[in-house]
Amino acid sequence: MKTGRATTGCRISAVGVVTSLGIDGEATWRRLRTGDTTALRRRDDLVSGASLLVAAVTEPLPEVPATLARHACRNNALSLAALLQIERALREAIAGIAPERVGVVMGSSTAGIASTECAVAAHARDGTLPGAFDYVQLELGGVAEFVADYVGARGPCYTISTACSSGAKALVSARSLLTLGLCDVVIAGGTDSLCRTTANGFLALKALAHDTSLPFSLHRSGFTLGEGSAVFVLTRDRDGIQLAGAGESSDAHHMSAPHPDGAGAEAAMRAALADADLAPDGIHYVNLHGTATALNDVMEGRAIHRVFGDRVPCSSTKPLVGHTLGASGAIEAAVCWLAIDAARDGWLPLPPHVWDGVSDPDIPAVRLAGCGEAVFAGRRPTLLSNSFGFGGNNCSLILAGGSA
Amino acid sequence: MNVVVTRSAAWAPGLEDAEAWDRWKRAPSAPAGDAAPDVSFLPPLVRRRCSAVVRLMLHAAHACAPDDDVATVFASRHGDSAGAVEIMEDLARDATITAGTFSHSVHNTAAGLYSIVRHNALASTSTAAVDATFGSGLIEALGLLHRVSATDVLLVVADAPPPAIFTAFTTEPSAPYAVGLLLALDGPGERIDIAASAAVRGTPWPDALEFVRWLDSTEPAATIGRGRNGVRCSR
Numbered sequence: 001m002k003t004g005r006a007t008t009g010c011r012i013s014a015v016g017v018v019t020s021l022g023i024d025g026e027a028t029w030r031r032l033r034t035g036d037t038t039a040l041r042r043r044d045d046l047v048s049g050a051s052l053l054v055a056a057v058t059e060p061l062p063e064v065p066a067t068l069a070r071h072a073c074r075n076n077a078l079s080l081a082a083l084l085q086i087e088r089a090l091r092e093a094i095a096g097i098a099p100e101r102v103g104v105v106m107g108s109s110t111a112g113i114a115s116t117e118c119a120v121a122a123h124a125r126d127g128t129l130p131g132a133f134d135y136v137q138l139e140l141g142g143v144a145e146f147v148a149d150y151v152g153a154r155g156p157c158y159t160i161s162t163a164c165s166s167g168a169k170a171l172v173s174a175r176s177l178l179t180l181g182l183c184d185v186v187i188a189g190g191t192d193s194l195c196r197t198t199a200n201g202f203l204a205l206k207a208l209a210h211d212t213s214l215p216f217s218l219h220r221s222g223f224t225l226g227e228g229s230a231v232f233v234l235t236r237d238r239d240g241i242q243l244a245g246a247g248e249s250s251d252a253h254h255m256s257a258p259h260p261d262g263a264g265a266e267a268a269m270r271a272a273l274a275d276a277d278l279a280p281d282g283i284h285y286v287n288l289h290g291t292a293t294a295l296n297d298v299m300e301g302r303a304i305h306r307v308f309g310d311r312v313p314c315s316s317t318k319p320l321v322g323h324t325l326g327a328s329g330a331i332e333a334a335v336c337w338l339a340i341d342a343a344r345d346g347w348l349p350l351p352p353h354v355w356d357g358v359s360d361p362d363i364p365a366v367r368l369a370g371c372g373e374a375v376f377a378g379r380r381p382t383l384l385s386n387s388f389g390f391g392g393n394n395c396s397l398i399l400a401g402g403s404a
Numbered sequence: 405m406n407v408v409v410t411r412s413a414a415w416a417p418g419l420e421d422a423e424a425w426d427r428w429k430r431a432p433s434a435p436a437g438d439a440a441p442d443v444s445f446l447p448p449l450v451r452r453r454c455s456a457v458v459r460l461m462l463h464a465a466h467a468c469a470p471d472d473d474v475a476t477v478f479a480s481r482h483g484d485s486a487g488a489v490e491i492m493e494d495l496a497r498d499a500t501i502t503a504g505t506f507s508h509s510v511h512n513t514a515a516g517l518y519s520i521v522r523h524n525a526l527a528s529t530s531t532a533a534v535d536a537t538f539g540s541g542l543i544e545a546l547g548l549l550h551r552v553s554a555t556d557v558l559l560v561v562a563d564a565p566p567p568a569i570f571t572a573f574t575t576e577p578s579a580p581y582a583v584g585l586l587l588a589l590d591g592p593g594e595r596i597d598i599a600a601s602a603a604v605r606g607t608p609w610p611d612a613l614e615f616v617r618w619l620d621s622t623e624p625a626a627t628i629g630r631g632r633n634g635v636r637c638s639r
Contacts, residue, residue: 267525
């Protein structure tokens with residue numbers, strides 16, 4: 001579907017990012033670049049009787065302020081850790097702007113399911129919910145409300161929850177709030193946290209990797225579950241790193257299996273290109289959805305091959321930061337932002353595709369980025385990021401550096 | 405922002421037909437009861453997997469009966485929180501959960517099923533915004549209308565009361581309800597103007613029902629919704 005061209009700019013002026021690789025963008029980017037998989041840990045508290053390899057955030061998280069105690073759960077602490085990184089840029093961006101003109105759009109699929117799981121287990125045991133629990137922690141809308149309360153924003157505020165495309169779509173909706181003139185600044189992003197519900201659910205779907213996740217490999221067996229957050233400050237400015245295009249589509253095929261030909265994925269990518277007024281050769285790098293499930297990688301490979309052939313370097317960053325579900329679209333947009341920010345003299349450093357190098361003959365040839373690789377992107381590095389969710393919900397984002 | 409409401413549909417217990425609606429809009433009150441809407445138009449295999457809120461949403465979507473493919477927005481405060489709690493209770497006693505239960509537990513289940521049943525491959529978004537959820541759906545629908553300017557947008561807003569375990573925190577809504585609105589940038593229908601409006605008090609009945617009540621009235625303007633997502637509607 002063609003998405004209406006933005007008549008104004010959409011500048012992404014700051015990024016806060018929390019992943020298993022670190023609780024700041026610098027650490028995340030440095031360890032992504034070297035293909036560092038040492039952050040992965042085994043946890044035995046998520047699935048009964050099994051130890052699960054996960055990309056958990058292990059560093060201490062900031063405490064949710066006492067005035068926002070009802071929002072005190074791990075999911076919001078992850079959002080807060082991301083917000084604190086951009087506190088200064090954020091305060092500068094909203095200084096002198098009426099709070100009613102500051103919007104918040106967050107993407108999430110889990111919200112505080114983890115804290116609710118503990119509360120429900122306690123209720124089953126004791127007949128009462130723990131005193132520290134509040135239902136707003138489970139509410140998807142609570143993810144955005146916490147950010148808005150923390151920031152002091154009083155403009156439109158909501159959470160997008162379209163499974164694994166949530167974080168990407170939150171940025172698209174944020175841009176709409178700017179282009180519609182409803183807001184002058186929008187804080188947007190995505191946050192998801194590890195919990196037993198998603199661990200057991202994806203285990204039942206046989207979507208979790210037996211060992212290391214190997215996207216696009218013949219030996220792939222699924223993804224490593226992760227957690228994290230990425231938040232951005234978006235304004236209508238035409239300079240700086242831009243959200244240059246977005247495309248959305250539905251598969252209309254199956255609740256948990258993508259369309260085998262990747263028709264929906266292709267539609268989303270082509271819509272994003274049309275929205276950014278770009279031909280496929282205007283893209284310098286594609287961040288794959290790349291979940292390493294049998295079905296995703298075949299359909300995504302087919303769609304990529306039809307749109308880009310085997311020319312554009314691609315990688316999945318999920319083996320490094322895990323699949324962060326509702327946050328993944330935001331975190332992978334942050335990866336693209338960090339790559340643009342790290343570009344020097346026209347050279348764009350790429351996050352590598354970490355795998356075993358064994359191609360699957362069923363996946364059409366796609367150029368996978370190697371470790372340490374950089375491509376010449378000139379004055380306007382332009383990157384596309386794919387996110388595909390349950391229900392066949394697809395979103396592709398295009399981020400571009402400099403001014404057009 | 406100008407928008408044309410092409411079609412609208414509202415459902416709640418006691419508001420099941422046009423006559424009941426006419427009575428209600430003369431003396432509106434918070435709906436009560438736990439009736440469920442008709443979803444016999446759904447294939448049995450799909451129907452079997454529908455949670456209460458998904459039934460409500462698909463009923464409202466069907467009642468608006470778009471002729472062509474449309475982009476969609478599904479807004480719900482609680483979604484299937486009852487289903488989420490059931491999964492958590494199963495996990496608390498070390499029972500396994502099934503792939504089907506899990507994949508139908510996402511917030512965008514109704515959106516996914518609608519696209520599948522209608523073979524509708526256009527963009528779809530699902531939102532939530534605590535007690536300001538109606539406005540989140542309306543605002544997102546306006547954004548989506550401008551993103552996909554060639555097609556209409558179907559907005560569905562529905563909720564059922566949260567599960568009993570959470571009633572200490574909220575009992576909103578008092579009863580299940582569902583509203584469908586078919587929106588266009590132009591063409592025949594009720595043309596209205598929508599602007600952001602902070603500090604709205606809200607009504608004792610769901611904001612989405614209040615919106616349809618106002619549409620159906622001769623009142624020139626109304627402030628609807630609450631919290632950060634309140635809107636001023638005028639014609």
